Amino acid sequence: MTNGRRARAAFTDPLLPVTALALLAVAAAALQATVLCWASVGALAGFALSGSV
Numbered sequence: 697m698t699n700g701r702r703a704r705a706a707f708t709d710p711l712l713p714v715t716a717l718a719l720l721a722v723a724a725a726a727l728q729a730t731v732l733c734w735a736s737v738g739a740l741a742g743f744a745l746s747g748s749v
Contacts, residue, residue, distance in 0.1 A: 713743065 717740045727746035 710743070716739065717743070 717736050721733055721736040721740065724736060726732075
């Protein structure tokens with residue numbers, strides 16, 4: 697793999713944003729922050745439905 701492809705693959709990997717949103721959803725649920733929890737779950741769903749995953 698060339699350096700350009702390797703860099704592009706690192707920036708387009710969905711692991712980091714999905715992990716961050718999942719942790720946000722769990723933390724919000726633990727703190728009983730209902731609106732923030734549903735917002736982060738909605739962001740995960742939108743990310744999955746956008747074809748980015």
